[in-house]
Amino acid sequence: MPSSRFLAYVFAFWALALLAARPAIAQSVLRDTETEAVLNDMAAPLVEAAGLDPGNVQIVLLNEPSINAFVAGGQIIYIHSGLIDAADTANEVQGVIAHELGHITGGHINRFDEGVGAATRISLLSLLLGVAAAAAGAGEVAPGIMMAGQRAAIGKFLAFTRVQEASADAAGAEYLSKAGISGRGSLTFFRKLQGELSRRGFRRNDETEFVQTHPLSSDRIQRLRETYQADPAWEAPDDPALQARFSKVKAKLFGYLADPAQTMRLYPESDGSVEAHYARAYAYHKQAKVEQALAETEALLAMQPDNPFFLELKGQVLLESGRPAEAIESLRAATRLTNNAPLIGSIFGHALLATENAAHLSEAEQVLRASVALDRRNPFAWYQLGQVYAQKGDEPRAMLASAEQQVLRGEFAPALRSARGAEAGLPTGSPDWIRAQDVGLEARAALERQRDRK
Incomplete structure (x- = not known):
């Protein structure tokens, strides 16, 4: 019926807006x-060079094979694993x-409502016109009015995002330029994206230009080529160590994520490079071929005996x-060579x-406490620390560790119960007692937000 199609156009537009605003939800x-340090x-x-505080900017890698990167609020840059796989150089990723x-x-996420607001006004106007046409007896015209209105609304919204992309x-x-880094990698990467669009059948015409959220790759390449080539950093060499x-x-990353057969095709046994040994170690490990995986790690350690990440992999x-x-x-x-890197420390503690040797319990507590002190948002480390406390018979601190883990996993009701139990058993005024209160307040606030949304 016209009314159902009518609503479908409305929901399609808002689905697009929602995806643009919350692209990381399901990833x-x-x-x-090692990867976080490199990024x-x-x-x-x-x-x-951007004038931002390094302590406030975070790079987050997502397990997503598409070639993309984005910001979604705050000062967090999300990078898809597919982008790392597509890039050949660090310089290309630096351009992204x-x-x-x-x-x-540019505050583009904060200004998102501007683009949505303009599109909303067009969308609502087309809705009213469609209803008026139906009421006037021109029901067959109403869906067309709605479709045209929704296309105009989406076009308005995407035009807004294209301006932001150019900025x-x-x-x-x-x-x-300020960092003295060449834009060569940026241009190379845009050419790759342009080739990807061509392989998927996109061509330069009004329809594809309308649906693209970014300016067309050829336009971007031309504009940026002129800017980059005029810059003194254009001829700056890439950093070989980086x-x-x-x-x-x-x-x-490829060895960890790809099917082992793909890894072995790209990095065959005849390839004796560091990269090949690294990738194959993960491929063999995924197949539970323990001795082959260990042989690859030993080959890596023979080349770089003190590389902490090769030692981490072996362990x-x-x-x-x-x-x-x-x-x-x-x-x-x-753990020692990385100055107690939290993620490595949590594996060591595990x-x-x-x-199951009680002689290791004290060292495990020390290592895991150091891990969560440096990175509180690591549920695995909190779980392991909770196991330490449980084995020592320290139930209040075991409950506090459970509360920390549960709130990170979004399990707010259990987190609130665990925090209350921890608070009741800990010495009043102690740092852990105060932390139990803080976790409880965080869980309670999250539960209230959930209730308000219902």
């Missing part, structure tokens, strides 16, 4: 100490980061293969507990 975060080091000079910083400094391009070019680190994490393979006692030495060294 999982990938956390890895942060790639971003650091650009963050400084510079662009996203342009969105942050972010200009700001990104400025930040690359590129080597990027190549390793790219191979590591991880041993731990996840049911050999925690053998994993301890490598994980202890990796290995100590997994031995």
Whole structure:
């Protein structure tokens, strides 16, 4: 019936707006100490050039195969794993980061309501006109009016986003220049995107230009080429050390995410590079081929004996293969060499507990407390620390660790109960007692927000 189609147009528009506003909802975060360090080091000079506080800017990697990056509020840049896979150089990714910083400094997420508001007015007007046409007896015309109105509304909204994209391009070019980083990688990456669009059948015409949220790749390439080539940083060489680190994490990510057969095709046994050994180690580990995975880690350590991430990988393979006692030495060294990196420390603490040796309990508590002190938003570390306290018979602190873990997982009702139990058993006024109150307040506030939305 016309009325159902009528509503479908309305909901289609709002679905588009919602996706644009909340693109990260259904995507999982990938956390890895080495990868995060590389991304942060790639971003650091650009963050400084943008005039932002490095402590407030966060780079988050998402397990999503499409080629994309975005900001969605605050000073957080989300990068898809597919973008890392598509990039050949660290410089290419730096061009993307510079662009996203342009969105942050431009306040584009905060101005999102401007674009939605203009589109909403058109959408509502088309709704009223459609209703009026139906009431006047021209029911067959009403859906057409609605469709035209919704297309105009979406067009208005996408035109708004294209202006923001152009602004972010200009700001990104400025930040690359200030940081002394060449825009060559940015241009190379845009050419890749242009090739991807062509392979998918997009061509330059009014229809495709209308539906694209970004300016057409050819237009962006031409405009940015002129800007970048005139910049003194155009001929600046890439940082070889940063590129080597990027190549390793790219191979590591591929080995971790891809089907093992794909990994072996891209990195065959005949390839003796660091990247190939890294990727194959993960491929073998995913297939539970423990000895082959360990052979690859030993090959890596033969080349770089003190690389903490190779030591972490060896320990991880041993731990996840049911050999925690053998994993301890490598994980202890990796934790020490990274100055107690929280993610590595949480794996080390897990290995100590997994031995079921009471002699390791004190070290596990020390390591895990250090991990959560440096990164409180790590539910796995909180779970392990809770296990330590439970084994020691310290129920109040075990409940506090459970509350921390539960609130991070969005389990607010259990978190509130755990926090109250912890508060009741902890010494009044102690740091842990105060923290139990804070976690309880956070859980209670989240529950109230949930009730308000119903």
